[in-house]
Amino acid sequence: MSVDTEGSEVPTRPPVRERLASPAGKLVVGVGVVVVVMSALLLAFGIWWPNASLPTTASDTEDAVKSTILVFSIAAAPVMALVWGIGYYSLRHWRHGSGDEPPEDGPPLRGSNRIAVGWVVVSSVLTAFLLVWGLSELTSTTTLAAGAKPLVVNVTGQQWLWTFSYPEDGGFSSPDLTLPKDRPVVFQVSSLDVIHSFWLPEMGIKVDANPSVTTTVSTTPTLLGTFQVRCAELCGLNHSYMETTVKVLDGPAFDAWVTAHGGKPDVTAAGGTSNG
Amino acid sequence: MAETTAVRPAPAPTSSGGGIMRRLNLGTGLLAGVVLAAVAWFVGSAVWAGNDKATDQAVIAAEIGWVLGFLIGIGAFVAPIRWMLGKDPSHEDEMFLAGKDQGVGRYFRFTTDHKVVGVQYLVLAMTTFGVGGLLAMMIRTELAAPGERIFGGEVYNSLVGVHGIIMIVSTIIMVVGPWGNFVMPIMIGARDMAFPRLNALSFWTLFPAVPVFLSIAALRGIPTGWVAYAPLSDQAPPGMDAFAVAIILFVISSGIGAVNLIVTALTMRARGMTWNRTPIFVVGVVATSLLGLIALPCFEVAMVYELLDRSMEASFYVPDQGGSQWLYANLFWLMGHPEVYVILIPGTAAVLEMAPVFARKPLFGARLAVIGIIALVALSVLVWAHHMFVSGWAPTLAGPFMLTTELISIPTGLIFLVLIGTIWRGNIWTRLPMLFIYGFLWNFMIGGVTGIFLSDVPADNELHGALFVTAHFHYTLLGGAMIGAMGALVYWFSKMTGRMFDEKVGKVSFYVVMIGFNVTFLAMFYNGLAGMPRRVADYQPQYEIGNQISTLGAYTIGIGMLLFLYAIVHSWRHGTPSGPNPWHAKTLEWFVPSPPPLENFEVLPVVTGDPYGYGEVDTHHTTHAGAISGPAGHEGADS
Numbered sequence: 001m002s003v004d005t006e007g008s009e010v011p012t013r014p015p016v017r018e019r020l021a022s023p024a025g026k027l028v029v030g031v032g033v034v035v036v037v038m039s040a041l042l043l044a045f046g047i048w049w050p051n052a053s054l055p056t057t058a059s060d061t062e063d064a065v066k067s068t069i070l071v072f073s074i075a076a077a078p079v080m081a082l083v084w085g086i087g088y089y090s091l092r093h094w095r096h097g098s099g100d101e102p103p104e105d106g107p108p109l110r111g112s113n114r115i116a117v118g119w120v121v122v123s124s125v126l127t128a129f130l131l132v133w134g135l136s137e138l139t140s141t142t143t144l145a146a147g148a149k150p151l152v153v154n155v156t157g158q159q160w161l162w163t164f165s166y167p168e169d170g171g172f173s174s175p176d177l178t179l180p181k182d183r184p185v186v187f188q189v190s191s192l193d194v195i196h197s198f199w200l201p202e203m204g205i206k207v208d209a210n211p212s213v214t215t216t217v218s219t220t221p222t223l224l225g226t227f228q229v230r231c232a233e234l235c236g237l238n239h240s241y242m243e244t245t246v247k248v249l250d251g252p253a254f255d256a257w258v259t260a261h262g263g264k265p266d267v268t269a270a271g272g273t274s275n276g
Numbered sequence: 277m278a279e280t281t282a283v284r285p286a287p288a289p290t291s292s293g294g295g296i297m298r299r300l301n302l303g304t305g306l307l308a309g310v311v312l313a314a315v316a317w318f319v320g321s322a323v324w325a326g327n328d329k330a331t332d333q334a335v336i337a338a339e340i341g342w343v344l345g346f347l348i349g350i351g352a353f354v355a356p357i358r359w360m361l362g363k364d365p366s367h368e369d370e371m372f373l374a375g376k377d378q379g380v381g382r383y384f385r386f387t388t389d390h391k392v393v394g395v396q397y398l399v400l401a402m403t404t405f406g407v408g409g410l411l412a413m414m415i416r417t418e419l420a421a422p423g424e425r426i427f428g429g430e431v432y433n434s435l436v437g438v439h440g441i442i443m444i445v446s447t448i449i450m451v452v453g454p455w456g457n458f459v460m461p462i463m464i465g466a467r468d469m470a471f472p473r474l475n476a477l478s479f480w481t482l483f484p485a486v487p488v489f490l491s492i493a494a495l496r497g498i499p500t501g502w503v504a505y506a507p508l509s510d511q512a513p514p515g516m517d518a519f520a521v522a523i524i525l526f527v528i529s530s531g532i533g534a535v536n537l538i539v540t541a542l543t544m545r546a547r548g549m550t551w552n553r554t555p556i557f558v559v560g561v562v563a564t565s566l567l568g569l570i571a572l573p574c575f576e577v578a579m580v581y582e583l584l585d586r587s588m589e590a591s592f593y594v595p596d597q598g599g600s601q602w603l604y605a606n607l608f609w610l611m612g613h614p615e616v617y618v619i620l621i622p623g624t625a626a627v628l629e630m631a632p633v634f635a636r637k638p639l640f641g642a643r644l645a646v647i648g649i650i651a652l653v654a655l656s657v658l659v660w661a662h663h664m665f666v667s668g669w670a671p672t673l674a675g676p677f678m679l680t681t682e683l684i685s686i687p688t689g690l691i692f693l694v695l696i697g698t699i700w701r702g703n704i705w706t707r708l709p710m711l712f713i714y715g716f717l718w719n720f721m722i723g724g725v726t727g728i729f730l731s732d733v734p735a736d737n738e739l740h741g742a743l744f745v746t747a748h749f750h751y752t753l754l755g756g757a758m759i760g761a762m763g764a765l766v767y768w769f770s771k772m773t774g775r776m777f778d779e780k781v782g783k784v785s786f787y788v789v790m791i792g793f794n795v796t797f798l799a800m801f802y803n804g805l806a807g808m809p810r811r812v813a814d815y816q817p818q819y820e821i822g823n824q825i826s827t828l829g830a831y832t833i834g835i836g837m838l839l840f841l842y843a844i845v846h847s848w849r850h851g852t853p854s855g856p857n858p859w860h861a862k863t864l865e866w867f868v869p870s871p872p873p874l875e876n877f878e879v880l881p882v883v884t885g886d887p888y889g890y891g892e893v894d895t896h897h898t899t900h901a902g903a904i905s906g907p908a909g910h911e912g913a914d915s
Binding site for chain 1: 436500505602642643644675682685690704707721728729731732734737740779805807810811812813889890
């Protein structure tokens with residue numbers, strides 16, 4: 001007869017204390033301790049690591065990205081700890097060396113419906129949670145914030161530079177990107193030759209620049225400063241250098257920048273650009 | 277029979293049979309290939325002279341000429357032609373084809389014995405791994421410091437592309453090629469594959485693809501990455517033509533092999549081997565072959581279109597002439613995502629096959645493993661668009677593809693359950709394959725979890741195209757599948773060679789590879805999160821430390837792999853004789869001598885139980901133990 005991992009709890013359940021003291025109970029406690037310790041370590045790592053490495057948060061989208069990565073790290077830690085913990089515990093307690101002859105056969109555990117069903121249920125619930133989380137973040141990051149009229153920027157990629165034009169602010173173009181803080185911006189992205197990918201790492205947005213097609217992506221900058229604009233799709237010889245900067249200014253400074261470049265600040269957005 | 281051999285004028289001094297095949301081998305194949313390539317080149321150049329696509333056309337003609345010439349020269353078409361002429365090969369001819377009494381020479385011929393094909397695949401895969409690994413070292417050397425210091429953009433982009441595709445091909449063949457061919461037929465109690473000649477054809481179609489791949493270097497590379505996205509690929513030098521021809525060859529080869537493996541496993545299992553009693557590795561090989569058969573032809577179609585675009589301006593992928601870059605991307609990823617499971621499933625199945633042997637316990641929830649593998653196959657054809665989340669194509673499909681992608685974690689979880697359930701409370705025998713099982717458990721967990729981050733669309737918008745993705749798939753394909761494959765090599769090495777793998781050197785190489793691997797790709801995760809893009813030769817200074825760590829790690833992997841290679845070569849030549857069943861395992865391949873004789877079994881085995889009855893007195897995989905021929909050993913696996 002096979003002995004189940006979680007003890008022989010058949011007809012009458014002995015009290016918890018007794019069950020924990022049984023051989024099977026001790027196993028569960030032993031591996032439980034390993035899993036809990038490992039979970040804690042992984043959790044600490046999972047919280048520290050993305051924070052330490054992800055770029056500065058310069059938009060509401062990047063904020064959503066960071067909280068997603070954090071939540072996923074927290075969800076992943078106990079799962080990893082469970083699998084690794086069981087592997088580690090087995091190796092530590094039932095190791096029989098590497099001699100020429102194999103050890104005795106172990107107990108013939110062929111499986112357990114209870115464990116299988118439990119495993120599938122837990123992993124399904126986790127998956128459902130991640131999916132719901134992801135869908136809600138997807139909706140929030142693709143929906144424009146209400147209120148201010150969004151700034152429209154046409155982004156054109158070509159080998160190996162970017163051009164930005166502001167169709168509703170006089171239609172001028174610029175080789176680097178300037179945005180007002182706290183005003184939603186819609187990028188209409190296209191390419192003159194091959195596929196490029198328009199990426200603002202600090203703002204957590206990316207969309208391919210395709211020839212003959214316009215794709216859109218939107219965000220709201222939330223931090224003043226200068227950040228990167230990158231091409232994220234291999235586009236030929238100088239792909240490594242297809243980068244420029246995005247400067248985030250407050251409303252009046254942005255309007256001044258537009259005027260200085262021969263554009264006309266979009267008056268219908270007045271109030272929108274300076275609602276910082 | 278004798279009448280066909282009698283009318284043939286060819287003198288056959290030492291033995292009868294074989295006919296013209298006696299004169300054909302790798303050498304005649306190379307010769308005929310080079311001749312036909314040269315003819316095709318000159319004819320092509322003359323016919324298309326003046327055309328602005330003339331170079332591409334001539335290159336394509338030459339590459340196709342090479343392949344046809346090679347196959348003719350090695351004798352791939354001899355038997356079909358004889359059948360057409362009504363001169364069926366005799367039994368002696370068949371035995372000659374199977375490599376009877378030919379010593380080492382049979383590895384350089386169109387030999388049909390599945391064990392010869394298995395060895396050929398192993399050596400080929402190791403060679404291509406060597407080339408791909410060397411390219412990886414070159415990439416990491418360039419990235420050791422900022423600045424395009426060594427190669428420059430054009431060469432660097434080609435290095436990345438060739439490294440990618442050669443590793444993809446190597447990892448696809450690394451388990452199914454050697455062990456699907458060598459071990460699987462014995463495992464199911466068969467004397468050979470269902471279609472031995474197709475088996476040889478499968479290998480000898482892949483072989484000429486290697487020089488075609490290598491010709492990419494002479495044809496100014498593929499500066500497009502291995503994905504070869506259109507329309508960038510339209511700008512690429514003629515190396516892209518070689519790339520496309522090589523891919524087409526590879527898909528044909530793998531298709532032939534896949535059909536053969538499926539039919540063999542479906543129809544040639546020993547008497548009594550129901551699916552419940554079939555080893556999990558066989559299930560894995562069948563599932564993989566089926567998936568490859570569905571997925572890989574998409575790549576072939578994509579490459580045929582590419583060649584037509586490049587040589588005849590067909591404009592399948594040229595947007596302003598009615599084509600679409602998304603046509604390419606969809607075809608590519610319709611292949612590309614199932615393909616990662618084509619790589620992963622055999623390595624995983626090998627790990628599941630080995631786990632009971634080294635835990636001395638039955639496979640835990642064997643049925644769950646089968647369900648998990650089938651679910652992976654089914655789901656993996658429904659997730660390709662997650663590679664296109666940021667492409668701008670069909671943003672409304674982001675939600676559904678996020679769903680299918682995240683669902684994959686459930687069957688993957690089942691595989692983990694089966695693995696740790698098998699290890700749990702086992703009597704762990706820490707021989708080298710067991711270390712690789714643990715390596716798989718560690719790496720593949722990280723690969724799987726980071727995949728869940730990428731399945732989430734907002735997170736993917738940040739991480740796509742960054743080194744995070746590179747690190748993720750290296751953790752699954754190299755850390756998971758390839759570590760599993762290395763374990764499989766150690767495990768079945770004695771069956772192939774009759775000698776034990778050198779576990780001392782092997783263990784050192786295991787630790788060196790594992791440490792180097794984790795150092796390399798954890799640092800790459802860090803840089804990826806920090807925003808360093810993939811496929812760049814130069815980068816900003818803030819990524820320098822991470823890159824230096826990655827480069828050091830990569831060199832460490834290189835050293836570990838050289839040690840592993842040394843262990844293989846040394847053990848193959850000087851290893852201690854292993855006897856038929858050094859692991860005291862219960863699957864059928866351990867009931868025949870090592871290496872197994874031609875046609876494997878004198879008497880075909882009868883199967884009476886599943887092969888995982890460790891600790892069970894009354895489960896016997898086969899009643900066949902006594903029928904073994906060859907050296908006496910402890911063939912009674914049921915200890």
